[in-house]
Amino acid sequence: MFDSLTNRLNAAFERxxxxxxxxxxxxxxxxxxxxxxxxxxxxxxxxxxxFVAQVKEKAIGAEVLRSVTPGQQIIKLVHDHLVEMLGxxxxxxxxxxxxxxxxxxxxLQGSGKTTTSAKLALRLLRQRKSRCLLASLDTxxxxxxxxxxxxxxxxxxxxxxxxxxxxxxxxxxxAHETARLEGYDVVILDTAGRLHVDEELMDEVAAVHAATRPxxxxxxxxxxxxxxxxxxxxQFKARLPVTGIVLTRIDGDGRGGAALSMRAVTGCPIKLIxxxxxxxxxxxxHPAGIASRILGMGDIVSLVEKAQATVDHKExxxxxxKVQKGAFDLDDLAKQIQQMKKMGGMDxxxxxxxGVGKVKKQLAAAxxxxxxxxxxxxxxxxxxxxxxxxxxxxxxxxxxxxASGSGTTIxxxxxxxxQFQQMSDMVKKVGKMGMKGMLRGxxxxxxxxxxxxxxxx
Amino acid sequence: xxxxxxxxxxxxxxxxxxxxxLAKTAQGLSDSIGAIITGRTLDRAMLDQLEEALISAxxxxxxxxxxxxxxxxxxxxxxxxxxEVRGALAGEIARILLPVARPLALDxxxxxxxxxxxxxxxxxxxxxxxxxAHQMRAEGRSVMLVAGDTFRAAAVEQLKIWGQRxxxxxxxxxxxxxxxxxxxxxxxxxxxxxxTEVLIIDTAGRLQNKAHLMDELKKIDRVLKKLDPSAPHTRLLxxxxxxxxxxxxxxEVFKEAVKIDGLVMTxxxxxxxxxxxxxxAKRFGLPIVAIGVGEAIDDLRxxxxxxxxxxxxxxx
Numbered sequence: 001m002f003d004s005l006t007n008r009l010n011a012a013f014e015r016x017x018x019x020x021x022x023x024x025x026x027x028x029x030x031x032x033x034x035x036x037x038x039x040x041x042x043x044x045x046x047x048x049x050x051f052v053a054q055v056k057e058k059a060i061g062a063e064v065l066r067s068v069t070p071g072q073q074i075i076k077l078v079h080d081h082l083v084e085m086l087g088x089x090x091x092x093x094x095x096x097x098x099x100x101x102x103x104x105x106x107x108l109q110g111s112g113k114t115t116t117s118a119k120l121a122l123r124l125l126r127q128r129k130s131r132c133l134l135a136s137l138d139t140x141x142x143x144x145x146x147x148x149x150x151x152x153x154x155x156x157x158x159x160x161x162x163x164x165x166x167x168x169x170x171x172x173x174x175a176h177e178t179a180r181l182e183g184y185d186v187v188i189l190d191t192a193g194r195l196h197v198d199e200e201l202m203d204e205v206a207a208v209h210a211a212t213r214p215x216x217x218x219x220x221x222x223x224x225x226x227x228x229x230x231x232x233x234x235q236f237k238a239r240l241p242v243t244g245i246v247l248t249r250i251d252g253d254g255r256g257g258a259a260l261s262m263r264a265v266t267g268c269p270i271k272l273i274x275x276x277x278x279x280x281x282x283x284x285x286h287p288a289g290i291a292s293r294i295l296g297m298g299d300i301v302s303l304v305e306k307a308q309a310t311v312d313h314k315e316x317x318x319x320x321x322k323v324q325k326g327a328f329d330l331d332d333l334a335k336q337i338q339q340m341k342k343m344g345g346m347d348x349x350x351x352x353x354x355g356v357g358k359v360k361k362q363l364a365a366a367x368x369x370x371x372x373x374x375x376x377x378x379x380x381x382x383x384x385x386x387x388x389x390x391x392x393x394x395x396x397x398x399x400x401x402x403a404s405g406s407g408t409t410i411x412x413x414x415x416x417x418x419q420f421q422q423m424s425d426m427v428k429k430v431g432k433m434g435m436k437g438m439l440r441g442x443x444x445x446x447x448x449x450x451x452x453x454x455x456x457x
Numbered sequence: 458x459x460x461x462x463x464x465x466x467x468x469x470x471x472x473x474x475x476x477x478x479l480a481k482t483a484q485g486l487s488d489s490i491g492a493i494i495t496g497r498t499l500d501r502a503m504l505d506q507l508e509e510a511l512i513s514a515x516x517x518x519x520x521x522x523x524x525x526x527x528x529x530x531x532x533x534x535x536x537x538x539x540x541e542v543r544g545a546l547a548g549e550i551a552r553i554l555l556p557v558a559r560p561l562a563l564d565x566x567x568x569x570x571x572x573x574x575x576x577x578x579x580x581x582x583x584x585x586x587x588x589x590a591h592q593m594r595a596e597g598r599s600v601m602l603v604a605g606d607t608f609r610a611a612a613v614e615q616l617k618i619w620g621q622r623x624x625x626x627x628x629x630x631x632x633x634x635x636x637x638x639x640x641x642x643x644x645x646x647x648x649x650x651x652x653t654e655v656l657i658i659d660t661a662g663r664l665q666n667k668a669h670l671m672d673e674l675k676k677i678d679r680v681l682k683k684l685d686p687s688a689p690h691t692r693l694l695x696x697x698x699x700x701x702x703x704x705x706x707x708x709e710v711f712k713e714a715v716k717i718d719g720l721v722m723t724x725x726x727x728x729x730x731x732x733x734x735x736x737x738a739k740r741f742g743l744p745i746v747a748i749g750v751g752e753a754i755d756d757l758r759x760x761x762x763x764x765x766x767x768x769x770x771x772x773x
Contacts, residue, residue, distance in 0.1 A: 039518050042701035045509055109724065109752075110579025110697060140752070142618035143611040150610035150633075195727040222579065226515040226701020228729040249578065253666040254703040277578075277608070370668070 022070060027059045030074040041255035041294045044230040047264045055081050079291055086260060086287035087269050093124075094243070095215050100133070100179035100187045102212045106205055106240060107220035108232060109193030112248035114144060116220050116274055117190040118151035119282035120246075123272075125157065126280075130185040135160035135175035137168040137208060138192035148190055155279050158184075168192070172208045189214070196235035206239050216243045218271065221262060223247045229258040230265045237266045248274035250290075251281070259290050328424045330388040334380040337373050378406035379416050391417060499537045504529055507542070514730035514769070515701055520739065524549050547770040553735055554762035559744035561589075561719065564690060569601070569648045569656040571681060571688040573641075575674055575711055576695035578662030581723035581749055583612065585695050586657050587619025588749070588757035594623050598654040603644040604629035605637040605677065608661040616659055622754055626653075637661065638676045645684050658689070665710035678715045691718045693746065698724045698731035705733070708741055722760070723749035730769065 095101040121132035138144035152159035179187040194201035382405035511521035606612035620627035628644040663670035681688040745760040
């Protein structure tokens with residue numbers, strides 16, 4: 001649905017061939033596209049206006065560098081300013097108070113407070129060895145307290161026992177007292193979801209805050225939120241001294257404009273992002289990643305992180321050693337394919353890549369998807385050990401056997417072998433020339449394994 | 458929701474409740490439009506401002522532009538009043554929404570009529586099911602609920618409580634991570650045997666870009682057909698009114714997976730304007746069968762195009 005902003009800006013600047021400083025007319029033209037991109041990404045209108053005005057000021061008169069197009073130049077200005085506005089890279093928690101440090105979680109219904117509370121406790125335990133006590137103050141949503149109790153059990157975190165009939169403030173006080181007496185470092189208070197315009201409930205959460213004096217007060221918000229993000233953020237901030245924002249459902253395919261809206265109107269740092277349903281799916285916030293995403297440019301930083309997290313380092317070293325010797329075989333290719341599947345398959349990877357729209361369509365047209373990875377793996381697994389080590393022995397009848405054994409066709413087997421041949425040629429080059437050779441041969445190496453080269457050109 | 462609030466809610470009529478639910482929404486939008494139009498010649502600058510007001514209501518850039526262009530054709534350069542501009546815009550929006558304002562239709566030939574409820578996490582599926590069940594029970598139908606969210610902690614307990622409130626049976630399995638499709642199948646068979654009139658299946662929240670979770674939803678849809686090729690008879694997608702333009706992707710992908718028959722828009726009692734439904738109506742034409750305007754059991758309302766559009770623009 002969305003074309004990358006870079007493409008659109010380049011189109012807007014196509015007629016513009018002259019170089020030198022960016023004129024006001026150039027900038028105005030380019031920023032119209034930026035405005036569209038930001039609005040499509042759900043950045044609130046008032047924030048978009050401020051943003052565009054600020055970028056305009058920076059851009060007019062800026063020198064266009066020789067090596068880039070004016071479109072790219074504006075993208076860089078926009079991206080840098082966006083990163084700057086989204087704030088510092090990693091904002092640490094301020095928990096250095098007399099224990100127990102209280103963390104208060106607040107937000108609208110369905111924003112993900114309860115899940116985030118459990119994830120946060122687990123993160124604090126793993127990263128800081130903090131002993132956390134979880135407590136649910138949600139006396140309203142049916143089974144909300146049970147939900148936190150179950151999550152606590154799954155995460156191995158203690159949860160304050162449920163006492164029926166207690167109100168939120170009484171539970172908060174009991175949690176604080178229990179944590180103090182039993183020597184917990186941190187107590188996380190999960191509150192009921194509430195509308196920012198619900199006076200009665202906003203009073204209640206303010207009273208909880210006053211009674212427990214939290215070290216951190218986190219506003220939990222859905223990354224898919226639209227224009228209303230500013231109202232929510234502004235009104236929570238007006239009633240509660242919010243110290244940070246947690247954005248959930250970043251693993252969806254929303255563009256995340258709410259991040260900029262909320263940061264801009266509250267001035268509060270985005271401290272964490274929720275990236276999945278598992279209890280360890282809570283990560284530090286990186287402005288550069290979200291900035292690229294808001295602009296529709298994909299999230300390279302996250303891709304790299306994901307690769308780092310899932311790639312087995314020992315395995316990578318072993319592979320590198322084999323590559324040095326020029327001895328890359330089909331077993332290695334199989335491992336590469338498995339690695340890709342582990343990183344979330346094609347869909348998962350594509351979602352993080354820039355310029356996705358176009359490539360995705362091409363891939364779909366070329367029928368490159370996860371089932372293709374699975375079929376390629378099946379082909380390799382249908383070979384004997386000897387064949388995998390030395391594919392040269394694969395004559396016509398062996399290929400026929402492999403095709404029927406893996407439920408594929410001879411054409412598919414041939415395609416895989418050709419692809420393997422190209423890869424191993426490149427690997428040999430790298431073995432001979434080291435990294436420099438690798439870079440020279442990049443068009444082939446730039447593609448991850450599993451991509452048919454014809455399908456992308 | 459406290460007892461007294463629930464009672465107070467029940468006393469007021471439909472129109473008052475819808476208006477109350479949309480009051481804050483309307484306030485914001487009508488304030489901004491009121492500020493823009495002050496009884497003078499409608500010019501480009503004013504049109505731009507009108508467009509911005511619509512964008513702020515989550516109508517989306519393209520829809521906002523189209524609506525404003527339509528207005529420009531009629532009234533550019535003319536002397537206009539505040540009331541007139543709002544009326545014209547509301548009329549345009551109502552024209553778009555009218556074809557999709559269709560309540561949930563139950564076919565009594567289906568025994569039971571199977572309703573599959575899907576959506577992204579946290580949009581309000583379980584709450585909506587509780588309210589739907591209550592409505593149908595009030596109409597004298599027998600209803601059975603299926604706790605198909607076997608993933609989220611305590612989701613089963615949550616639905617059971619709604620089952621108690623609405624006075625209907627809830628079919629569930631004890632262990633988390635149980636096969637939702639198998640459960641739905643068994644419940645369908647049980648409802649058939651008992652002659653239950655309506656079977657409502659809750660499902661786990663899922664982000665539409667997670668292929669394996671969408672496959673799981675397809676599987677639920679598929680196994681129900683083994684007992685009745687026409688089931689599920691109604692597949693509802695629950696959308697959160699605070700969601701912005703991502704609602705487009707949600708509808709598109711869920712629709713592709715299980716052929717959505719209708720939308721429910723929840724959380725319209727906040728300041729979120731839910732304007733994205735206008736764009737969705739144009740693009741997909743899916744019926745909006747109900748809207749959620751609060752946490753109480755009777756806070757589910759039919760979607761009425763005229764009332765929604767007029768309330769959205771602060772007109773009565």
